[in-house]
Amino acid sequence: xxxxxxxxxxxxxxxxxxxxxxxxxxxxxxxxxxxxxxxxxxxxxxxxxxxxxxxxxxxxxxxxxxxxxxxxxxxxxxxxxx
Numbered sequence: 001x002x003x004x005x006x007x008x009x010x011x012x013x014x015x016x017x018x019x020x021x022x023x024x025x026x027x028x029x030x031x032x033x034x035x036x037x038x039x040x041x042x043x044x045x046x047x048x049x050x051x052x053x054x055x056x057x058x059x060x061x062x063x064x065x066x067x068x069x070x071x072x073x074x075x076x077x078x079x080x081x082x
Contacts, residue, residue, distance in 0.1 A: 033080030042076030
């Protein structure tokens with residue numbers, strides 16, 4: 001299948017081209033997502049590039065446009081978009 005946009009640069013405002021399930025834990029996310037999609041509502045403890053962790057309460061279908069380094073805990077079901 002051809003991709004008419006294969007030669008275009010991908011910026012942060014471009015659509016994501018990959019998705020992956022996020023499993024909470026101590027390991028850094030690899031790759032770091034451009035955004036996080038909440039498949040099922042709950043909470044997520046998200047760590048940023050400075051090492052600061054905050055607990056987010058997320059609704060089903062919510063998109064969090066945040067480049068998280070780690071998701072250390074979650075009751076929500078999360079999908080990373082990259």
